[in-house]
Amino acid sequence: xxxxxxxxxxxxxxxxxxxxxxxxxxxxxxxxxxxxxxxxxxxxxxxxxxxxxxxxxxxxxxxxxxxxxxxxxxxxxxxxxxxxxxxxxxxxxxxxxxxxxxxxxxxxxxxxxxxxxxxxxxxxxxxxxxxxxxxxxxxxxxxxxxxxxxxxxxxxxxxxxxxxxxxxxxxxxxxxxxxxxxxxxxxxxxxxxx
Amino acid sequence: xxxxxxxxxxxxxxxxxxxxxxxxxxxxxxxxxxxxxxxxxxxxxxxxxxxxxxxxxxxxxxxxxxxxxxxxxxxxxxxxxxxxxxxxxxxxxxxxxxxxxxxxxxxxxxxxxxxxxxxxxxxxxxxxxxxxxxxxxxxxxxxxxxxxxxxxxxxxxxxxxxxxxxxxxxxxxxxxxxxxxxxxxxxxxxxxxxxxxxxxxxxxxxxxxxxxxxxxxxxx
Numbered sequence: 291x292x293x294x295x296x297x298x299x300x301x302x303x304x305x306x307x308x309x310x311x312x313x314x315x316x317x318x319x320x321x322x323x324x325x326x327x328x329x330x331x332x333x334x335x336x337x338x339x340x341x342x343x344x345x346x347x348x349x350x351x352x353x354x355x356x357x358x359x360x361x362x363x364x365x366x367x368x369x370x371x372x373x374x375x376x377x378x379x380x381x382x383x384x385x386x387x388x389x390x391x392x393x394x395x396x397x398x399x400x401x402x403x404x405x406x407x408x409x410x411x412x413x414x415x416x417x418x419x420x421x422x423x424x425x426x427x428x429x430x431x432x433x434x435x436x437x438x439x440x441x442x443x444x445x446x447x448x449x450x451x452x453x454x455x456x457x458x459x460x461x462x463x464x465x466x467x468x469x470x471x472x473x474x475x476x477x478x479x480x481x482x483x484x
Numbered sequence: 485x486x487x488x489x490x491x492x493x494x495x496x497x498x499x500x501x502x503x504x505x506x507x508x509x510x511x512x513x514x515x516x517x518x519x520x521x522x523x524x525x526x527x528x529x530x531x532x533x534x535x536x537x538x539x540x541x542x543x544x545x546x547x548x549x550x551x552x553x554x555x556x557x558x559x560x561x562x563x564x565x566x567x568x569x570x571x572x573x574x575x576x577x578x579x580x581x582x583x584x585x586x587x588x589x590x591x592x593x594x595x596x597x598x599x600x601x602x603x604x605x606x607x608x609x610x611x612x613x614x615x616x617x618x619x620x621x622x623x624x625x626x627x628x629x630x631x632x633x634x635x636x637x638x639x640x641x642x643x644x645x646x647x648x649x650x651x652x653x654x655x656x657x658x659x660x661x662x663x664x665x666x667x668x669x670x671x672x673x674x675x676x677x678x679x680x681x682x683x684x685x686x687x688x689x690x691x692x693x694x695x696x697x698x699x700x701x702x703x704x
Contacts, residue, residue, distance in 0.1 A: 318585075322593060323585060331510075332511075339518045346650075346651075468689040469678070472681045476670065476681070481670075482651055482667075
């Protein structure tokens with residue numbers, strides 16, 4: 291085990307148990323429901339947020355890439371898990387006070403962080419400021435899980451790299467399937483949905 | 485007795501759906517107030533619509549995380565610990581709220597696939613609510629809604645894009661009117677649009693390569 295990983299997860303998780311409000315906040319942020327919904331809402335909202343036709347088309351293009359990359363980052367994480375089954379910190383380190391349920395899948399790379407960074411990278415391409423907000427949200431999500439004792443910091447880092455690389459790869463995949471995606475956007479315009 | 489995972493899953497799915505529905509409606513309201521599409525606003529006022537959107541998102545999250553106080557589930561007071569397989573059925577107390585929703589999907593929590601199923605349905609309902617509210621606003625406040633056309637159609641001509649269909653029409657019309665015009669135009673222009681998009685497609689495109697291969701064969 292990487293000694294820095296060990297020290298950081300023990301230090302961050304060691305902060306728990308002092309202020310109940312912070313522990314509860316970390317548990318809420320770390321849930322499987324809040325932040326994934328935030329990333330989905332970001333993609334959903336971006337679809338409609340363009341002020342002009344050009345901006346709307348650009349946003350919708352990146353929403354389609356973002357949604358695809360969220361799905362593909364899940365696949366990438368599963369493939370990496372097949373190659374390396376890293377045990378969760380709570381299962382290895384006695385000092386960890388677990389604040390989350392006992393996850394059964396490997397910890398590297400952090401799947402929720404990969405999803406967050408995949409959505410963030412797509413949003414960043416459409417609108418820098420919005421992208422930074424999503425990157426921030428994904429980072430907080432990852433850190434809340436380190437605080438809860440279910441991820442190492444390098445899991446979070448790995449998840450971020452997987453998320454960004456998947457989005458980058460998805461842009462090439464998108465080019466491969468042109469003009470199908472453009473026709474899909476045209477269809478949504480025909481249905482007054484895009 | 486530990487709860488049956490299928491009971492837990494049904495409960496989580498229902499609560500997640502309420503959360504997703506309120507939150508998607510909220511996100512949609514914020515987005516359409518930014519984009520400037522009064523045909524989808526729940527209120528006949530841009531700032532009011534944006535604030536309503538924020539309130540809906542916060543209300544959805546608050547409802548989801550506070551429901552364990554009033555609804556029986558796998559979070560009975562005193563049984564809420566990190567390990568979600570040893571929970572008891574009942575109502576939570578305030579001290580348990582933070583961890584009440586942390587249930588592994590093998591113990592009945594909602595998996596990513598489950599969330600991916602419920603989210604689009606919630607988004608669809610949110611869109612229908614917005615359409616209805618937008619149409620009602622046009623009927624109830626016609627003068628005010630007529631003034632809510634922040635960008636006149638066709639202003640994107642400089643970008644080479646005609647703005648006379650899709651959600652852009654919701655700046656001046658309600659959804660049924662926009663749908664009728666957009667669909668008619670889509671059907672009329674689809675063959676030409678498809679050819680243009682194909683001709684302009686990236687050289688990486690499989691369809692583009694096949695198309696050019698067919699053209700080369702024909703020209704021989």
